Amino acid sequence: MSKLVDKDERFFDIADRIDEIIKKDSPGNEEQRQVLDLIRQEKFARYIFRKLGDDKLSTKFIAKWFELFLREGVFDIPADVINPVEVEKGYYKVPYWAGLDCLVRMSKYPEFTEDMVKIMKRITQAKVDNYHVYRAFIKMAVNFFPDKVIEVVPLVRNWLESRFHTTVQSYEVSSLLTYLLKNNEREAVLQLIEIVTDVKGEREKGLLDREVPKAKSIMDIHALKELIDENLGLMKETYPLEIGKIVSKNLEKAIKIEVLESNKSDYSYIWRPAIEEHSQNLSLYGVKELLVILIRDLLVVLAVKGDISEYLKELLNHQFSIFRRLGIHTVTENKEKYKNVVNEDLISHEKIYELLNDINVRHELFRFLSIHFGSLSPDKKQLILNGIEKGPTFIRDDLTAEEKEQSTNVWKQEWLEGIKDKEFKPADELYAKISEKTKVRIEHPDFTAYMELFTGSVSPYTADQLLGWDAKEITRRLREFKQKGEGFKTPSKRGLAEALRNAVSKEPKKFEDCLNEFKNVPCHYIYEILFAFRMSWEEGKSINWNSVLNFCHDLVLDDEFWQRKEQERLWVVSEIADLIESGTKVDERAFEKRLLPIARDILIRMAERETKTHYDKKDPTASVLNSPKGRMLIAAITYALRLARTGYARKEDVNKRWEPEIENIFTTELSKREGPIDVYTVCGWFLPNLNYLDNGWVTKNIQNIFPDASKHENSWIAAFAGYLSMKNFYKHLYKLGREQFRAAVGKPLEFYYAKERLAQHLVLAYLYGEEDIESKDSVFKQYVELADEEDIGKCIWFITTLDFVNDSNEYRKKIVEFWRYRFSLKVKEEETNKKEFSHFVDLAKFIDLEQVKIDDEVYNMLGKSMQYAELTNKTDEAIEFFGNNCEKYAEIVAKLFDLLLDNSQSPPINSKEEISRVLETLYSKNIPEVTKLTHNIINKFGEKWCIEDYRELYNRHRSQESTREIS
Structure with missing residues (x-):
């Protein structure tokens, strides 16, 4: 065969001949040269490497080609694979080398191991930063005979280095450790343990944004945890002592990274409050915590299997407290076996007082005493008690004599909590004496600090206690309660208010009959009472609307109510508005028609007096819902709609379905111009409802609802945001407010749904014939010309959700014309519009291919969308x-x-x-x-x-x- 590749041959034709050559017993020199030429081309390299990695090929064929490729440098890693490639600013892609698959496959054969090791060493020395390469190398190592792995274990340290992350190769290392442990490769195991538990120092921001040194695992921390979890059993069975000592050295290294030489404390009681598993330990582990857990679990096994007295003594006298704590923990779990250690290095004259005053080991020592104090000899018990009676070695100088005495007694009581009730009378007597002096209850004496979750607030009275009193007594206690302190379990006004709400919810009738008694209690209690009534109603229960509305009526008519602090009053105003809305929005669940005048008078009064408003141009509708004025206006519309549904219409004009008083609320608010902005959002939001109530009023006031954006920008934005918050499209309202959409096109609106809803409304206006794509006056055309790629993407997505467009040729044509026009605007700037073109793949189904000719405009539109389809998946x-x-x-x-x-x-x-x-x-x-x-x-x-x-x-x-x- 003189030529393997003809100029016009296709990939699989050449692949067929590659297959023939690879399978030959003795391919000729020319054939070998041709394969070597091909393998240097990426597209054929992938194919050839994959074929050599095929399990169906015999070792003989693989060996023949492996030797050739090795000799010719085929397994020298390509330069473009060595490092990640920046595909766009800040984003990198890690290239994949097809040769890796072949190497992993061939690593299964012992005859290739020596050459594999050479390849791995050579590539590692080249400072490659590619996790694909190192994951493959670890897989290769697992395929070697166990005794050969020792040659590549030192390289693992290099494989776990990267400018980026090492997650992929870190997770793979666990399988290598498992393989070595199962095959009892002691030296390789210990070398690998030393590497994977090693640490490095990095600087990161701590308190007050100051940079501090921090110990970090050289592995991905989650992968390290998984490695420990998966291999702990095997580590316990094989080399627990050697592994424990190696891990201890790395733990010391981690501590020294973070602690100054002059400071002997490792502050382990902060980052690992308890050696055993405990709720006070952090759920998110750092490297130090993981190493502590591993040492702890190995020590427990070692303590049972053999005699580690000398090792425990080393730990109990270690420079760093975390090791002393590990020693105490191990002794606690095996006290009977290590009595000599307890007597000489824990409960001894020289040690006990020092330990009682060592804040670092407090938890472990307390746990030892609470478990084993009862079984200690009387003289050891007395020794401990004597140490406690001596008191702490440190008391703050700035305390008064009385405070110092209290502090000393509390310290004693904390330790006595662990040894009382252990059949040692002197300890019990001392506890009784000390606790009588302190008069404090100590919940967690074994911790210097204790964290717990607590939700809700604490009330001085329960709901049932409140229900046991009459209205006068309840109001007296509400008025007289004063909160003492700020502790999170301290009875509070908030807690009492919640208890009152629960009481009203349990027995609403008790309160309905005497609501006026509560008129003068603080506002936060009134709010909870009204809130409880509303919740009961919305949950399907009955309430006495006559009592509730009359209470609200009397409240808002009282000038004293409006003189209360605004921050307290506004919650009540908002809740009254919500109550009226809840009682009027659904006919089947509404209060009696005869009570509507009371609700109207409440709304009128609140409109006159309440001015509190809130505006956030990023979310005007949420602003309304957080504003008393806004909620009152919504309640007024809901009330008016309820009245209209009962048949109300004005005698002088039946098209006016709302009362003059309610109309006047909105007319007055809109006339203020620079007043509360809520009215604009509410009018825009409820424009269809207002149009139903009074079409003439809406037409007359449309310029007031949507004021000139150039003069009253915030008011206009609020109104337009309210309108766009509706999902429904109304042709007659679009015609009425068409110029508002023109004003919005190209305007940088900040509210979060602006782009999406503007696109949707304009797409529907176009499809329904209110806009076209040709005329100069078209708002939709103006929008298409000014829209960015995100806007067009939103238009296209919305079109695909409209079921009605699929079966109408008219709609299909309009969709294609929209595409055609936008394409004509952007096709000359292809390089910057690739992503936009890809969005249009979703509209391809609307094109009638019967009318399409190759290379015409529509075909080009399709072509560009397919060409870049991948960019938006x-x-x-x-x-x-x-x-x-x-x-x-x-x-x-x-x-x-x-x-x-x-x-x-x-x-x-x-x-x-x-x-x-x-x-x-x-x-x-x-x-x-x-x-x-x-x-x-x-x-x-x-x-x-x-x-x-x-x-x-x-x-x-x-x-x-x-x-x-x-x-």
């Missing part, structure tokens, strides 16, 4: 489009499919069956140009991604094609 949608059209429009589909693959970086992977069907259909047409394109498509799958799923289909039709040519 539209590849599967493109395949679906091909599937729907390949039967009738094979040539167009084939060209577009070919274009799609030309520009895709990743293969379509979720549509394999559909792709096969499309390709089979294209072949079935027996159109030479289509067949040629289909050949190209299948070969691109192989050339770009080494995907052979459709290779058999290609070979079958290629064979048929050849047969027809011969015939």
Whole structure:
């Protein structure tokens, strides 16, 4: 064979001949040279490496090519794979080298191990920063005979270094450790343990944004935890002592990174409050905590299996407290076996007083005493008690004599909590004496600080206690209660208010009959009473609306109420508004019609007196809901709608379905211009409802609802945001407010739903014929011209959600015309509009391919969208489009499919069956140009991604094609 590759040959044709050569017992020199030439091309390298990694090939064939490739430097890592590549500013891609698959496959054979180790060392020395490479190397090491792994274990340290993260290779290391432990490769295990538990120092911001040194694992911390969890059992069975000592050295290293040489404290009682598993320990581990857990678990096993008295003594006398604590913990778990250690290094004359005053070991010592004090000898018990009676070695100088005495006694009581009730009378007597002096209850004496979760507030009285008193007594206690202190378990006004709410919820009738008694209690209690009534109503229970509304009526008519502090009063005003809304919005669940005048008078009074407003241009509708004025206006509309549904209309004008008093509220608020802004948001939001109540009023006031944006920007934004918050589209309202949409186009609106809802309203106006894409006056045309890629994407997405457009040629034509016009604006700036073009794949289904000719404008529109489909993950949608059209429009589909693959970086992977069907259909047409394109498509799958799923289909039709040519 003189030539392996002809100029016009396709990928799989060449691949067939590569297969023939690879499988030959003795390929000639020329054939070997040709394969070497091909393997230096990325598209063929992937294929050849994968073939050599095929389990179906015998070792003989693999060895032959491996030796050749090794000799010719094929396994020298390509320069473009060494480091991550920046694909855009701040974002990197880690290249994949196809040779790795081949190396992993061949690492299973012992005869290649020596060469594999050389490759691994050579590439590691090249300072490669690529997790694909190092994950593969770890997989290779697991394939070696156990005794050979020792040669590459030192390299693991390099594999865990990166400018980025080491998550991938870190998780792989666990399998290597498991392999070595199972095969009792002691030296390799200990070397690997030393590496994976090693630490490095980094600086990070601590309190007050000051940079402090911090010990970090050289592995991904989550992977380290998993490695420990998965291998702990094997570590306990094999080399627990050696592993424990190695991990201890790395723990010391971690502590020294963070602690100054002059400071002997490691502050472990802060970062690991308890050696045992305990709720006070952090749920998110750092490297120090993980190493402590590993040492602890190994020590427990060692203590049971053998005699580690000397090692425990070392720990109990260690410089750093975390090791002393580990020693105490181990002794606590095995006290009977290590009595000599307890007597000499824990409960001894020289040690006990020092330990009682060592804040660092407090928890472990307290736990030892609370478990074992009862079983100690009387003289040891007395020794401990004597140490406690001596009191603490340190008392703050700034305390008074009385405070110092109290502090000393509290310290004694804390330790006595652990040894009382242990059949040692002197301890019990001392506890009784000391606790009588302190008069404090100590809940967690073994911790210097204790964290616990607590939700809610504490009340001085329960709901049931409140229900046991009459109204006068309840109001007296509400008025007289004074909160003492700020502790999170301290009875508070908030807690009492919640208890009152619960009492009203339990027995609303008790309060309905005497509501006026509560008129003068603080506002936060009135709020909770009204809130409880509303919640009861919304939960389907009955309430006495007559009593509740009359109470609210009397309250808002009382001038004293309006003189209360605004911050307290506004909650009550908002809740009254919400009550009225709740009692009027649903006819089946509304209060009696006869009570509507009371509700009206309440609303009128609140409109006159309440001025508190809130405005946030990023979310005007939420502002309304957080504003007493806004909630009052919403309640007024809900009330008016309820009245209108009962048949109300004015005698002088039946088209006016609201009372003059309610109309006047809105007219007055709008006339203020620079007054509370809530009215604009509410009018925009409820414009359809206002239009139903009084079409004439809306028409007359449309310029007031939407004031001139150039003069009253905030008011205009509030009104337009309110209007856009509606999902429904109203033709007559769009006509009325069309100029507001023109004002909005191109304006940087900040409220979060602005882009989405503006796009939706304008798309519907266009589809319903209120706008076109041709006239100069068209708001939609203006929008399409000024919209950015995100806006157009929102338009396209919205169109795909509209079911009614699918079966109407008129709508389909409009959608295509929208696409055509936008495309004409952007096609000359292709480089900056690729992502936008990709969005349009979703609209391809609206094109009538019957009318499309190759290379006309619509075909170009389709082509650009398919060319960049991958940029917005539209590849599967493109395949679906091909599937729907390949039967009738094979040539167009084939060209577009070919274009799609030309520009895709990743293969379509979720549509394999559909792709096969499309390709089979294209072949079935027996159109030479289509067949040629289909050949190209299948070969691109192989050339770009080494995907052979459709290779058999290609070979079958290629064979048929050849047969027809011969015939």
